[in-house]
Amino acid sequence: MAQNKYLVSTFRPQTAGAISYAPLGTAVPTNAVDELDPKFTKLGYISEDGMTKSFDFDSDTEKAWGGDPVNNIFNGKTTTFEFKLIELLNKAVNQAVFGQNNVTGDLETGITVKDTNAEPESYAWVVDMIGKNGALTRIVIPSASITDMDDITYATSESAGYDITITPQADENGVTNTTYIQKAPTTAAKPSTGGKD
Template identity: 45%
Template sequence: MADAKLVTVSKPKVGGAVWRAPLGTTLPTDATAELDKAFKSLGYISEDGMTNANSPESDSIKAWGGDTVHTYQTEKPDTFQFQLIEALNAEVLKAVYRDDNVTGDLATGLTVKANAKEQQDACWVVETILNGDTVKRVVVPCAKITEIEDIVYKDDEALGYGVTISATPDSAGNTHYEYLKKGGA
């Protein structure tokens, strides 16, 4: 039987929805446990929210005459796309440009170096609130930024960094985990 109470929308958790920590940080294994102190908030993301692309890609083998006789999975990328809009947040800049390319702070002077160094893997957590006071936590054990959209400097638009992170499998073969708990918000 269909149940309209199970239909939901997703809102960011108050205090930050996207968190990042160095690879190897202890990961949460439920929806509500306190995050390890190594996780740093990346603050607000744009009103477009986050998009998770997690669809298998396939190919097929055809027999003489055109019949498809076998379909097989070629890959199953797991990516997350969002725009970080706290352009003055040092943790955002470290995520976008690499930890070792950002030094200082806003009060004394912040330096950001842009170069061709490969992005580093990290642990990521996204926390959302669903209908009915339900918490949903998405834990990505290992992912790195694999795409950065053009950075637009404009007087009527938030300066931000549209990023795509691509997850790679952990030791159990999983690219991300989702934990939900009613009453956890």
């Protein structure tokens, strides 16, 4: 296949927000265009850095006498996703980070967020993006939990946020996440806006 500059792309979030989460076991989409299950909740604005998908390969290189590399031993790979949630006044955002039972109330009457040492909950996650020429790109993570979070800075010079890293767990087939890419529908079908806003 010849080079094609139209297949090079940057990505932006969908209008309603890019990242959604739902209780573990919620039906996840199998393409880039279907509507999300209503159990999914959008997590609002993400910082301008977007999302980073990282890979950590665990491998060893064996060398022969004399120093020549002769064998690469693959011990496994860990994939992580990092993004910064900046809607700290959003109850759903706090529940995703601190746990459903640790966040109560609402913004009108008051939100209470309890920070405990409990193990982070696992959720289903979906990331919806729009690439060049409106191509829809969706990353589906059926099960992942928060495994790291950066410091929170409360200041007037920048938006405070939860800069979290989630690590997917593999399914029975060893798959941790799946990416779907498809042209945006041109008929009556519309791109997904996700579940609850």
